[in-house]
Amino acid sequence: MTTLLDKKRSVTSNVQSPDKATLDQVLSRIAALAPMVARLAPDIEQGRRLPAELVSALRSARIYGMLVPRRYGGLELDAPSTFRVVSALAKLDGSVGWNAMIGHLGSLMPFLVSRAFCEEIFQDGKDHIFAGSGQPAGKAERVRGGWRVSGSWPFASGCQNAEWIAGTCVMMEGGSPIDSPDGPGPMTRTCLMPAERWEIRDTWYTVGLKGTGSHHVALTDALVPDESFFEFPFGASFASDPIFGKFAEVLVLSHGAVAVGIAEGAITDLVELAREGVTQLFMTTPLVETERFKEGLARLDADLMAARALLEAQIARVWQNPERATAKGLARVAEQLQAVVWITSACVRVAESCFELAGSRAVYESSSLQRRVRDLRVAAQHFAAQPRNYVTAGAAVLARLS
Structure with missing residues (x-):
């Protein structure tokens, strides 16, 4: 099914990746993983981990080396590109997207330790988890x-x-x-x-x-x-690559990429369910043809577009900033925290509204829509998405407007 919020509607789709061909290749590999992720969904839930078969496929797709510099065997994509990848995986499954977020950013930790430590790990030219x-x-x-x-x-x-x-x-x-x-x-x-x-x-x-x-x-x-x-996450790196002057900002915003992907998956689930010809109790018109459904879907799609637009604007702004940040503490990432709290809250509302519109068919464990709601609710409990971060953000707003 065509994504409701596809590349043509992405506000930063014209921001060129340093290696667009590589990004397109990674995204193609993710699309090819969709049947495997769907087949393994029960195992992911029941086993409370990603199965080895899926981890191997993610490694083959180069997910864990997306941000690693080429001289260490990585793909050296930019952060706006890797966010597209993380969102695409989160759309397939929230847990897969979350672990991709953690894994591809975690691969940068050795660069915060030392050159010798980094070279010891990456000397084999492989991606590591x-x-x-x-x-x-x-x-x-x-x-x-x-x-x-x-x-x-x-x-x-x-x-x-x-x-x-x-x-x-x-x-x-x-x-x-x-x-x-x-x-x-x-x-x-x-x-x-x-x-x-x-x-x-x-x-x-x-x-x-x-x-x-x-x-x-x-x-x-x-x-x-x-x-x-x-020092995590504000430590300095020996490497001069752009990512290491903005690691903390990218780390915070990455949570928004997961949330947007899960919410997009929820809308897709809702539309697929409605297109099966469902007619709800005491209704004479199929759900997909009702005014309530069409109005609700449009509102949800608009909310998702707003969330994605804010995420893309924020990561583009961070990535295009030529300065290498050196400050430490939450004040440095106040604007990114502000954005992630709002984005995640918006995505939670989208998923829960999809669940409501879907009716009773969404309550079964076999429904991926109910899993989207649960996944987003847990994602929203992470520190980066907590509303209390508005206090830090509010102080930054006051300082900026003084």
Whole structure:
């Protein structure tokens, strides 16, 4: 079925990718994955992870190397292009889109560590899968030879398929937190270690995004060398590529790409259901022919267009900014947080309205529409999409208008 919000209606479709042919090839591979994703949908939900068959296909489609520089074996696409890819995958399945978001951005973590660390990982020229948690749920105590790390980190999406896992720690010395050099509070740093060093704790029992496998990961008294730590997400990179001056901004906005893709899938599901000739109880006209359906569909399509337009405008603005951001803290990404909160909320409304218009046929577990609603509701609980971020954004608006 033709997408309601297709490339011709995309406000940034004329913004050229550095390698349009490569982007088109990736998008073609995603389209070819649609039957596999549909077939594996029950396994994704019940297994609470992406099946190995699908992960292998995503790797073959080069999803995990989209942003990695070419000199390290990646595709070196720009962020507006990778957002199109993430949205396309999220339209197929929310959990697939979410893990693609995490995986393709996670591949940039080694570039925040060091050149030597990065070259060690990418010397084989292959794409690698990364997972992790940005919550400072661990403690790293300074010892001879590095740091002694213990902790249990939640929401490590894709950890069961990852080759490398990261966890953020409060840095300690002599049993007390080390003061942050950037302001009040403790210093936090993130350690990146091979996946086999981590324990995966089976905790991901949720109402939505079930297939992301966002379990807890843990380290217990692990010795981690200095050279395995980096600052997330505002740390500097040795690399001069554009992405590393805007990593935090892209990271925040990427949540909007997932939300838009899931909402687009919800509209597609609704239209496909209506075109089956459904006539609702006590109605004499097929649903698709009723004025209520047509008016509702138009409103939902307009809401989705607005959400996508804001996302595309924001990522284009970030990507085209020649400055390399160095500030740290939420104030730096206030505008991106503001956009993602609004985009996600709009997409939740779209999906829930699709569910309402669809009637009783949407309540069955076999309906992908009910899964879209659950997935978006869980996505909206992420910190980046929380309405409390409007406080940070509001302060930035006041400063801008002063």
